[in-house]
Amino acid sequence: MMKMPKQAKSIRKPRNPRPKEWLASDLSQQYIADYKPFNFVDGEGVRCSLYVSGCKFACPGCYNKAAQSFHYGTPYTQDLEDAIIKDLGQPYCQGLTLLGGEPFLNTQVCLRLVKRLREVYGRTKDVWSWSGYYWDELLKDSADKLELLSLIDILVDGRFELTKKDLTLQFRGSSNQRIIDVQKSLKTGQLVLWNRLLR
Numbered sequence: 001m002m003k004m005p006k007q008a009k010s011i012r013k014p015r016n017p018r019p020k021e022w023l024a025s026d027l028s029q030q031y032i033a034d035y036k037p038f039n040f041v042d043g044e045g046v047r048c049s050l051y052v053s054g055c056k057f058a059c060p061g062c063y064n065k066a067a068q069s070f071h072y073g074t075p076y077t078q079d080l081e082d083a084i085i086k087d088l089g090q091p092y093c094q095g096l097t098l099l100g101g102e103p104f105l106n107t108q109v110c111l112r113l114v115k116r117l118r119e120v121y122g123r124t125k126d127v128w129s130w131s132g133y134y135w136d137e138l139l140k141d142s143a144d145k146l147e148l149l150s151l152i153d154i155l156v157d158g159r160f161e162l163t164k165k166d167l168t169l170q171f172r173g174s175s176n177q178r179i180i181d182v183q184k185s186l187k188t189g190q191l192v193l194w195n196r197l198l199r
């Protein structure tokens, strides 16, 4: 009998939700995986990073698999929020970064924090967010996601694709992801990339 060639192992793809299929109001437990003040890796400049818990994209090779659970970590608290707002007040701190987990499936926490940041610091601090959602998907999704988008400055969008992994990229793990200037994109109705993109 002829020996059959071995099948190439197929790599599972991340999940693709329909518009409004996944809602923070159904999923979020308002849990936090981590908070890292004053780091240099989650965007431009010195940043305070909040890692929210829970993500449904299930990307193979996810950099933070434990935080895919909506119950991972600890509840978001007023004390934590007060500490983040205080840390952001340091003159050398450029802004807040939201990542996870999926910030757009934890809009209760992220909206509350970003609104307070805007009340206290206006536009003197910027907000970056990572998301497994693509830009076009967010535009078609729920009102809370659109509200969060309207309040942030820079979005790194899209699932992590293992087959497109490239560790030389700025702030991204795979080449399908983009660094988007949110305010310019919303204003012009066209996707505008971050103007300090090098690679």
Ligand code: SF4
Residues within 6 Å of the ligand: 014, 055, 056, 057, 058, 059, 061, 062, 063, 064, 065, 068, 100, 101, 102, 131, 132, 133, 158, 159, 160
């Ligand atoms: S979107 Fe990000 S956090 Fe969610 S599974 Fe993919 S890599 Fe992990």
